[in-house]
Amino acid sequence: MHVRIRVPGKPDTTVPVVSKLTKIEQFRRLVKEKLNVDPRLQCLLYGGKLLEDGYTFHDYNIKLNDVIQLMIRPGNDKEDQKAAVIDKSKVIACNTDQEETIPYEDAKSSLYLVGDLVDIRDSEDGAWVEGKIVRIVLDPKIKSEEESQPDHKEGNLLFKVQCDDDEEDSDLYCKVKEIRPRACKEIDVMDLKTGQVVMINHNPNEPNEKGHWYDFKIDEVQKNRNKYKLVGTIYLGKDAIPQDDTTAPIHDKIFAIEEAVPVNERTDEYKTLTKEPPPKRSQALKCRKCRDDKEVSCKECGCFLCAGKESPNEILLCDECDRGYHMSCLSPAVTEVPAGDWYCPSCRRDPNEVVAPGAAKQRKKQTSKSGRDWGRGMACVGKTKTCAMPANHFGPIPGVEVGMCWRYRIQVSESGVHRPPVSGIHGRDVHGAYSIVLSGGYEDDYDAGFEFTYCGSGGRDLSGNRRTAAHSTHQTLTRENRALARNCAVEPVCEDGGDAGEDWRNGRPVRVVRAYKMMRHFPEFAPSEGFRYDGIYKVVKYYPEVGLSGFRVWKYLLRRDDPSPAPWEPGAKQYAIVYPDGFLEAEAQKKALKLKTAGDKKKKRPLKPSTSSSPEASPEPLTKKRKVDEETQGKPAKSPGVKIPAMFLKSPKLKKAENINSLSPAERDAIKADTLNYKLWEECVEVYEKKGRKEFVEHVTQQFLCIICQEVAAGPVTTACLHNFCLTCLKLAFKSNESQQCPSCRHGLADMTLAKNDHLTHALRTVLPGYDVGKK
Structure with missing residues (x-):
């Protein structure tokens, strides 16, 4: 296996490791060979934990291709190394004693006086905080000839300040460049000018929330209705590092930056301003x-x-x-109050649960051994395994060979070949696509084995928890479609498409999985069962095109670029299909239970009493006979004034529907009267026979859905191509489309007279009472 070492400011370095049993001290020697960093100066971090000697990669659960952070301790010579092992508590004690014994000598400043109200720059984020000067001293680190003189240079002085938010006295000493007179002059947003530097309230993490006060150089003032935004440069950090192209919404006052006035030039008005505190500025929310x-x-x-x-x-x-x-x-x-660390009841840990310092306790994932029905809902059962490779990995998965086949889609996800359990494209629009599944879900898909045309995702209304539906809108080059386009060796991604030509091999690799559903379209290249990994393909070109549905579809031409032979080629390795753990046992138990149930039913079958006088005569099974009127045998009931075509009379499904109790005579008569849609009604009745009344009603709402308004057709019109629409929706469609074509199949309807199908209206109102109430 191998891991990556990350050093701030440098590219990642790959370090090969023998196994997960490699100890941390052995890994430090490998890092020294790669990066020439002494093991004693290495600070290794993984997952927020400090890696300590004596433990292995397994203890910290470090996996293949994981990133380990390397922080280099300061110092490379022997003296620094010896100082690094000094007890930390002693160093802190020495520093504290030194601070307490520093001799400070009072001094005078030509710019500030004790008691002046100032703004202090925060040493962490560079924000300006309100404070007050309480003492002016000489910097003990600076020794010059001017120390004996009463006046000194401002750079040699330190200003002890007390922040307004600090309740206790603070020992904060600042230099002259870290303080300035407190800002109190407000500026109206209409008076702002380009290039002006002001002080604004800004939150770098949550721009719409109040934050701290920073210097801001204005490049542009934007107005959106009654709200203003400033675009320019904000200065963050202790060193006031400029951050260009920053957008800051205005949700507080804007202050002008005050310049320090020398003490001998101050007026009485200025002295009053520097002594009387202005209204306190707003601060960032704590909660x-x-x-x-x-x-x-x-x-x-x-x-x-x-x-x-x-x-x-x-x-x-x-x-x-x-x-x-x-x-x-x-x-x-x-x-x-506890003297040491204190943990709340939810964070308090049991010492018996700790395996090692910095290492998490390893537990094997428990899998249920209950009788799971493997035939249903496999996309929702959840993963029982996880691939060690990262989710954004391009190229083959180690250990997965071309031709391997899995029974269910969730197993493909567990292997890491194609991670989404439902989506056909796995990728991110900013990185590219990692894998796709070829299942023939779109009518424009074409498979020629070594290359195929793949249609993008989208363009279908899948509301209502539907997996498939007809095209209703154009596909767009966004999300997964843009991700797959990025794999083509053409930059940048364009709305007009792209063609890599002879450089198609330079594109990003795509793992391709073929599904058994391709058998009905291209049986020579599809697996007979399950999902098969067919190797690496590259995107040759991508382009938009009007598909068979009449809507724009994004198409991708992919060509095989894998050294292993394709599964359908002679000499390719053949692999047995992989079933989930416990699948074969569950199927065997299900089959045995089914045979046992069938045997029990035979034993419980009632016997017909024998007509023979002998008690030993063999019994005969009891059969139920039904009286049928010879005159009406095999003929469906007719409603007055309704003409039923011969093909409709021969429908076995509708003949059987006559004997269904839930379908009332009125519903049967209304359904038979709609002769134009007898095929659709035939499918609905078949659904009722298999699944019941609830599914029958849901299927009716889907079969007679107007694709324009996505509701059951109100005042329906049945076109010559046998599609149903609302009368008002079809009229609006004809107004926007002068050619007058069917919105579903583009069949010409110029010669058609728009008239309601009264039989269909009556049938829908009978099955779905009140469905068109309030609709025109």
Whole structure:
């Protein structure tokens, strides 16, 4: 197997590993050979865990082609290596003592005075925070000849500031470039100018929410109705790194940036402004659920048990999930604040469940041994296996040979050859397509073995949990269709199509699976059962074309580019079909149960009493006879004034329908009267015989659906090509289409008189009472 090593700022490096039993210390030596990094300076991270020596890849569940992050500790010489092993607690203690003993000497500044209201740049995200200068000192790190003089350069000074949000005194010392006079002058959005630098409220993660205050250089002011947006450059981070092409919606005040006025040039008005605090600026929400409303109970920012916000000093924060709990709400109640780490009841772990530090406990996935019905719903049973390869892997799957065949589609998904259990194309529009399934679902598909024409997805109304339907709209070059187009060796993806020509082999590989459903279209290349992997194909060209349905269809020509022989070629390897675990046993049990049930029915069959006087005479089975009127035998009932064609009289399904109790005489007469649609009614009656009344009604609604409005035809018109539409829908279609063609099959209807089919109207109203109420 192999894994990838990722170093920030560098491309990934592939490192081969013997097996999952490779230890971490052995892997460190491999990393040293590849990247020349000393093992003592390697910090390896996987899945948020620090990899420690003494454990294996299996302990951390590291799989094939997984990414391991490498962070290099600072220092390459021996002194730095020795310093790296010093106890961390001692280093912290030394730093703390050093900070406490730093001698600060008071000084004076020519720009600021103690007590001035200023804005301080945050050291993490670069936002400006409101504060106040409480002390001015000399920087102890800078030693110059001017230290003995009363005035010093501003660069040699440190300003101790107190943030308004900090309740306790802070030891925050800032340089002169990290502070500026507090912004208090508002600017109207109509007065903004291009190139102007202002201070705005912005949230980089959620632009529509309030955030912190940043410097912003305006390139453009956009107006959408009553809302304004600024487009320009925002400055983020401690070093004020510019981020170009930033769009910032205006949902707060806009402030001008104030320049520092020297102390000897200040006026009385300016002194008043620098001493009296202006209204406090808005800040980012701490809790988006309650919007920082103190009167609203909230489990996010209050107690997770009682949702109360009272007594914040008594709320304990979990060191794992960061939720808060009142000490009195816990069971048992906590009386004192814990000295070390504290975990809430849901995050508290049982030590017996821990296998190793940083390693998750491995458990084998349990599979049910119950009698599953393998013949139904296999797309929804859920996966019992997972492929180790990443989902965005192009090319063959290791261990899967050309010609391997699986019984069900879900097994193909488990193998990783084609992951979606239903969709025919697996891919992403920004990356490309990884695999497709060729099942002949579209009438425009054509298969010639070594190359085939594949139709894209979409264009069908699959509402109502339907898997298949007729084309009702044009296909678009989006989602899966665009993903498959990206595999063609033509850049960029174009709405007019593309042809790679002789460079078709340079395109991205596509794994192709043929389904048994292709047997009815192209039997010479399709498997007789299940789903077969046929190797790697490349997209030669893609183009839009009007299909047989009359709507635009995206077509793709794919050609085989695999070194292994095709399954239908002589000399190709033949593989036995793979069944799910337990499938054959379940089928055997089902067959045995069926035979047993049939035998029990024979034993329980009633016997006809013998006419012989001898009690030992063999009994005869009891048969049920039915009286039939000789005059009406085999003839369906006729309703007055209805002429039934000879072909309709010969329909065995409708003859059998006469004896169905759920179909009333009125329904039978209404159905037989609609002679133009007798084939559709024949199919509906067949559905009723097999599945019952509910499925019969649903099938009627689908058979007599107007494809224009997608509802059961109201005031239906039966065309010469035997399609049914609403009268009003068909009239509108003729107005927009001067050629007057059938919207379903494009048959010419110019000579047709638009008249309602009263027999169909009566039949639909009888089967579906009130379906057209309120429709014109």
